[in-house]
Amino acid sequence: MEYYLETQQIDISQLNINNDAILVLVSFIIFKIYQKTRVPEGLKNVPTLSFLVLLTEIYNKVGPDKRWEDIRDILEKEGIGKLWFNGEWTLTVTDLGLVKDIITKTDLYPKSLLGESFPGNLVTQYYGDNVVFSNGDVWKRHRRIANPSFRNIPVHVFVESAIKLLNVMEKVDNEPIEIRNLMHGLTLDVLGKAAFGFDFNNLEDPKNVYVTAYNDVMEELSKPIYYLISFLEHIVPRTEAIRKIAKLNSLYDEMVEKKMKSMKTGEIDEKINNNSADLLEHMVHACNDPENPTLTSEELRHDLAIFMLAGHDTTANALSTILYLLAIHKDVQKKVRDEILRVLGDDLTPNSEQQKELKYMNMVINENLRLYPPVANLPRRTPSKDIKFRNHVIPAKTPIIINIYGIHHSSKNWENPEKFIPERFENEKHDHYAWLSFGGGNRLCLGINFSLIEQRIMLCSLLRKYEVSLPADSIHKDKLQIAPEGSGTMGPHPLPLIFKRRTE
Numbered sequence: 058m059e060y061y062l063e064t065q066q067i068d069i070s071q072l073n074i075n076n077d078a079i080l081v082l083v084s085f086i087i088f089k090i091y092q093k094t095r096v097p098e099g100l101k102n103v104p105t106l107s108f109l110v111l112l113t114e115i116y117n118k119v120g121p122d123k124r125w126e127d128i129r130d131i132l133e134k135e136g137i138g139k140l141w142f143n144g145e146w147t148l149t150v151t152d153l154g155l156v157k158d159i160i161t162k163t164d165l166y167p168k169s170l171l172g173e174s175f176p177g178n179l180v181t182q183y184y185g186d187n188v189v190f191s192n193g194d195v196w197k198r199h200r201r202i203a204n205p206s207f208r209n210i211p212v213h214v215f216v217e218s219a220i221k222l223l224n225v226m227e228k229v230d231n232e233p234i235e236i237r238n239l240m241h242g243l244t245l246d247v248l249g250k251a252a253f254g255f256d257f258n259n260l261e262d263p264k265n266v267y268v269t270a271y272n273d274v275m276e277e278l279s280k281p282i283y284y285l286i287s288f289l290e291h292i293v294p295r296t297e298a299i300r301k302i303a304k305l306n307s308l309y310d311e312m313v314e315k316k317m318k319s320m321k322t323g324e325i326d327e328k329i330n331n332n333s334a335d336l337l338e339h340m341v342h343a344c345n346d347p348e349n350p351t352l353t354s355e356e357l358r359h360d361l362a363i364f365m366l367a368g369h370d371t372t373a374n375a376l377s378t379i380l381y382l383l384a385i386h387k388d389v390q391k392k393v394r395d396e397i398l399r400v401l402g403d404d405l406t407p408n409s410e411q412q413k414e415l416k417y418m419n420m421v422i423n424e425n426l427r428l429y430p431p432v433a434n435l436p437r438r439t440p441s442k443d444i445k446f447r448n449h450v451i452p453a454k455t456p457i458i459i460n461i462y463g464i465h466h467s468s469k470n471w472e473n474p475e476k477f478i479p480e481r482f483e484n485e486k487h488d489h490y491a492w493l494s495f496g497g498g499n500r501l502c503l504g505i506n507f508s509l510i511e512q513r514i515m516l517c518s519l520l521r522k523y524e525v526s527l528p529a530d531s532i533h534k535d536k537l538q539i540a541p542e543g544s545g546t547m548g549p550h551p552l553p554l555i556f557k558r559r560t561e
């Protein structure tokens with residue numbers, strides 16, 4: 058669990074051997090309850106997605122791609138399926154009409170909140186109310202404060218990190234290098250600096266104390282058992298986890314306090330004027346505006362915690378999969394590189410005009426996000442009223458998950474959906490809601506431009522200097538091996554790639 062906490066299916070997929078016995082036992086009990094569970098009248102005709110198939114998938118640790126294979130027939134035909142899990146009937150949706158309704162009517166379909174699913178749990182305390190997990194007025198307040206900070210994209214941070222990345226590459230010329238972890242290190246560095254001006258320095262020193270503190274907390278918070286049986290931690294206190302979280306929180310608190318001080322001295326105003334303020338500085342600044350209701354220090358910390366999560370895994374996975382696609386499609390790689398050289402000339406990184414001119418690269422980025430959407434399932438929504446959909450009635454409070462992976466891979470929405478065809482974004486007409494990598498409506502990803510610019514800058518730096526290829530013995534030779542969404546985002550298993558320095 059991390060980013061988007063959508064189905065517990067995913068969260069428990071990381072169970073280790075010791076926990077498997079518990080899983081089997083719990084599953085058996087759940088199945089017994091399931092057999093006795095009555096389906097709400099209005100959902101009687103919604104096709105059922107097999108609970109036992111789901112358990113098999115969890116047991117086999119499959120990713121969203123295999124999951125889609127198993128439910129594809131039903132969802133392509135009906136656009137909706139119901140699944141019993143964690144004590145309730147949950148809906149999975151791919152019908153674009155219903156999807157549009159859910160995404161555009163946020164009052165009718167609020168997000169389900171952490172505190173509702175995991176009352177009093179560590180995960181709820183750590184993330185609190187924040188701009189990702191909140192609704193209504195609370196969300197508006199967070200979003201209004203966060204908005205201005207995302208208007209100024211910290212390009213200099215991307216460039217500095219790109220240079221460090223090239224230094225790492227320099228040392229391993231023409232040898233396989235594991236890209237997935239490297240990209241996670243890179244994007245964590247970027248987020249730390251962009252969000253609060255802090256250098257995790259993962260790329261140069263992956264074992265440093267703050268990186269460890271962050272990774273420890275992520276590991277603690279993704280332990281599946283506490284989602285499966287969330288009351289467990291109320292019985293046996295998780296002292297170790299509490300200690301680790303306190304450590305990371307004190308870093309965040311320190312940052313917030315520091316920024317509050319520099320607000321008073323006028324330093325933040327100067328930084329905003331000379332365009333060097335980070336996200337937190339922009340937010341502290343916006344909080345001081347008498348027109349806007351202010352966020353408390355604690356709320357600011359919760360937003361930082363969620364930015365770190367929302368902004369780092371997602372972009373890291375996107376960069377990993379796009380490098381894989383370029384490695385196995387040499388013709389596309391050449392075309393992207395030719396475009397970079399043509400548009401950038403001697404410039405090392407693209408300015409915003411040049412980024413628009415990188416038309417082919419932008420298509421490749423879109424196609425990568427279509428094939429491998431880092432957020433494969435949108436976090437659950439629970440309708441505030443009964444919803445009529447075709448001949449069904451979805452009772453209020455029924456959790457609904459939009460299956461982005463399925464929508465992106467459905468032959469109803471895309472020609473040859475499994476094929477990598479960047480040109481489709483030039484030629485093919487597709488439904489507006491058939492491409493949902495960043496969500497949509499007023500809950501559209503706040504970091505969309507941040508992430509896209511970060512991706513373009515990294516690709517420009519890497520492709521200009523290196524030729525990327527897949528090692529002959531790669532486990533991804535026939536097909537990208539996708540990991541279970543254990544961390545809440547979808548990404549590959551470890552992915553060694555070869556970067557060979559280009560001559561000329």
Ligand code: HEM
Nearest residue numbers: 189367368371372375431432494495496500502503504508
């Ligand atoms: C490839 C990279 C990324 C992907 C695929 C992605 C995907 C998404 C998606 C699908 C949502 C909608 C969630 C929902 O409707 O429930 C979302 C929301 C959000 N994302 Fe991203 N994201 C990415 C990068 C980033 C970055 C870099 C940041 C920040 C630095 C960020 C911050 C946010 C925030 C704050 C929200 C909540 C917006 C709101 O509810 O008002 N994301 N993202």
Ligand SMILES: *[C@@H]1O[C@H](CO)[C@@H](O)[C@H](O)[C@H]1NC(C)=O
Nearest residue numbers: 324325327328329331332333
């Ligand atoms: C911007 O202003 C801040 C605060 O006065 C200063 O520390 C920083 O060096 C300035 N940066 C640039 C690029 O001028």
Ligand SMILES: *[C@@H]1O[C@H](CO)[C@@H](O)[C@H](O)[C@H]1NC(C)=O
Nearest residue numbers: 207208501502503504505506
């Ligand atoms: C992203 O940038 C485009 C133009 O470059 C702008 O129109 C759009 O509002 C930005 N989106 C967000 C969410 O900041």
